[in-house]
Amino acid sequence: GAVVSQHPSWVICKSGTSVKIECRSLDFQATTMFWYRQFPKQSLMLMATSNEGSKATYEQGVEKDKFLINHASLTLSTLTVTSAHPEDSSFYICSAIGQGDQPQHFGDGTRLSIL
Amino acid sequence: AQKITQTQPGMFVQEKEAVTLDCTYDTSDPSYGLFWYKQPSSGEMIFLIYQGSYDQQNATEGRYSLNFQKARKSANLVISASQLGDSAMYFCAMREGTGGFKTIFGAGTRLFVKA
Numbered sequence: 005g006a007v008v009s010q011h012p013s014w015v016i017c018k019s020g021t022s023v024k025i026e027c028r029s030l031d032f033q034a035t036t037m038f039w040y041r042q043f044p045k046q047s048l049m050l051m052a053t054s055n056e057g058s059k060a061t062y063e064q065g066v067e068k069d070k071f072l073i074n075h076a077s078l079t080l081s082t083l084t085v086t087s088a089h090p091e092d093s094s095f096y097i098c099s100a101i102g103q104g105d106q107p108q109h110f111g112d113g114t115r116l117s118i119l
Numbered sequence: 120a121q122k123i124t125q126t127q128p129g130m131f132v133q134e135k136e137a138v139t140l141d142c143t144y145d146t147s148d149p150s151y152g153l154f155w156y157k158q159p160s161s162g163e164m165i166f167l168i169y170q171g172s173y174d175q176q177n178a179t180e181g182r183y184s185l186n187f188q189k190a191r192k193s194a195n196l197v198i199s200a201s202q203l204g205d206s207a208m209y210f211c212a213m214r215e216g217t218g219g220f221k222t223i224f225g226a227g228t229r230l231f232v233k234a
Contacts, residue, residue, distance in 0.1 A: 038221075107169055110156075
């Protein structure tokens with residue numbers, strides 16, 4: 005089955021640090037990747053949709069300058085949380101879709117804790 | 120606008136019994152897909168089952184079946200012969216035919232399987 009690898013799985017860092025999270029599709033070409041944020045005991049909230057080679061489409065209320073998304077190749081998308089603060093602490097999950105694929109394939113998520 | 124509703128925050132089921140998790144949706148797009156995902160406490164999202172809006176038959180995958188009632192706009196997940204390992208959060212999701220594969224998720228239902 006399709007595999008999406010997300011790295012790192014857990015990050016703890018100081019306030020003001022920028023953090024980069026990688027999302028890779030290991031055995032298929034991901035034409036579209038998604039980034040979600042999930043607060044404890046809540047649902048997934050879509051942050052942005054990224055297509056290879058083009059700018060990401062951000063959902064309303066998501067700060068583009070805060071959450072930088074790059075989808076440079078068909079197998080890699082990155083989310084950079086710039087100048088992270090404690091309120092950015094959350095569980096971030098990426099997912100990917102290949103051409104003609106039906107379900108999204110999710111990474112295992114990244115738990116981000118900002119001290 | 121598309122919308123997904125899961126009205127059961129938590130459900131209990133006895134091991135080996137069947138359980139139904141409710142999901143209703145709202146969309147004006149005649150073409151859409153419905154998904155169920157399982158999220159254990161470890162956080163990863165596991166795809167369970169998919170139903171297309173034009174599918175005539177209800178989807179089944181092993182112990183999972185989707186009770187698709189198009190006129191009522193419901194897509195309930197039925198888990199037969201519950202196992203202790205089924206204890207997790209379950210999310211219903213919908214993707215419209217238009218809109219670039221954007222998928223929205225319901226609030227989720229936490230299932231507890233009792234021994």
